[in-house]
Amino acid sequence: MSAATPPRAASEGVAASGAAGRSDGVDRGRRQILAWGAALAGVTLAPGVMLYDLAHGRPPSEPASPKVRWGMLVDLNQCASDCDACVVACDTEHGLPRTKTATSAQWIRKVELKDARGGARSVPVMCQHCADPPCVDVCPTGASFKRADGIVLVDRHTCIGCRYCMMACPYGARTFVHEPVTGQRPEVPRGKGCVESCTLCVHRVDHDRIPACVEACAASGHKALVFGNLNDPESEIARRVASYATSAVRADLRLDPGVRYAGL
Amino acid sequence: MEARHTRGTAWARGLRVVLLLALAGTAAAAGVSASRVPLPALATGAGEACVEDTPTMRRNHMELLKHQRDRTVHEGIRTTRHSLANCVNCHAGKESGRVTGSKDAFCEGCHRYAGVTLDCFDCHADRPGAATTAGAVR
Secondary structure, X not given: OHHHOOOHHHHHHHHHHHHHHHOOOOOHHHHHXXXXXXXXXXXXXXXXXXXXXXXXXXXXXXXXXXXXXXXXXXXXXXXXXXOOHHHHHHHHHHOOOOOOOOOOOOOEEEEEEEOOOOOEEEEEEEXXXXXXXXXXXXXXXXXXEEOOOOOEEEOOOOOOOOOHHHHHOOOOOOEEOOOOOOOOEOOEOOOOOOEEOOOOOHHHHOOOEOOHHHHHHHHOOOOOEEEEEOOOOOOXXXXXXXXXXXXXXXXXXXXXXXXXXXXX | OOOOOOOOOHHHHHHHHHHHHHHHHHHHHHOOOOOOOOOOOOOOOOOOOOOOXXXXXXXXXXXXXXXXXXXXXXXXXXXXXXXXXXXXXXXXXXXXXXXXXXOOOHHHHHHHHHOOOOOHHHOOOOOOOOOOOOOOEO
């Protein structure tokens, strides 16, 4: 579980101090102390006071930070089976077709789960933004990649449309563009011959905005989707993941998805 | 053209080439074709000046775009100076509102003239759109 994972800044700080301690030299002990000091200063000034802001206000000229792990919490107890606001918002945001055929692009979908006792759950499923994504493992061109902040994307400039990633993904999260596309949104380029999937609305996240599905879910009154930085203990998503049981779809695969479910 | 039937020395021919090139350069800058060589008549853009000087943009715009593209897709760097959206916002035709679609459109006009395939707009929007800052604040 993400809640059990220490903040990455802290673990990196400890790793750095270990490296300094191993170096040969007369001042080995002093270096060790300096490294510990640096590691401590890097984590906190006082409880709850971070030296740097992990998630907010990243200027456009700065790359995505590996200290951030974007994630989404889906609270299934809040999600209504007759609501598809997230799907509509996703289609609108990215210019995806609203009428779906067997081969249509679909980045988020609602799946009905039934158990043997008759219980039913309506589950929004999208790219789970795994920490160890199988789609990235199998991609022959490096087009499928994970960004430093944990968002799994397809670089359409290098995608050759082989669809290995679609087969490797255990969540069936990716679709292939079969037909020529017109009328794209400027911030969401799409075209025939590439595989695509949920981007966690990376174009909005990079401008300090929340994904379209999360916004639409809140507007519908259900508030089943929570987006945030899993590595920031102060964020709502991290506090909720720490305070009650959440799980991953196909947790047995140990892919450490960034999308987590409560009440699954 | 008056020099058409004259047989000059090599020096005169050289001068003529230089003059023609200078003329072509002026014509391209003014967006009109005044020489025997037809030039694409392109609207230059909405702003005062481009993000780099004209010779740099003519020769290297594809390199600038490629580097910006990799930085944006892989690293999430969203500076607009060399972004394709920035090109489109400024260079979209006044009537058509697009950078493709005709021989007068800024991108397609020149690419047609030069005989170079333009495939950016198979995927990218060829017209300005809504600002990227839409949506609820995190």
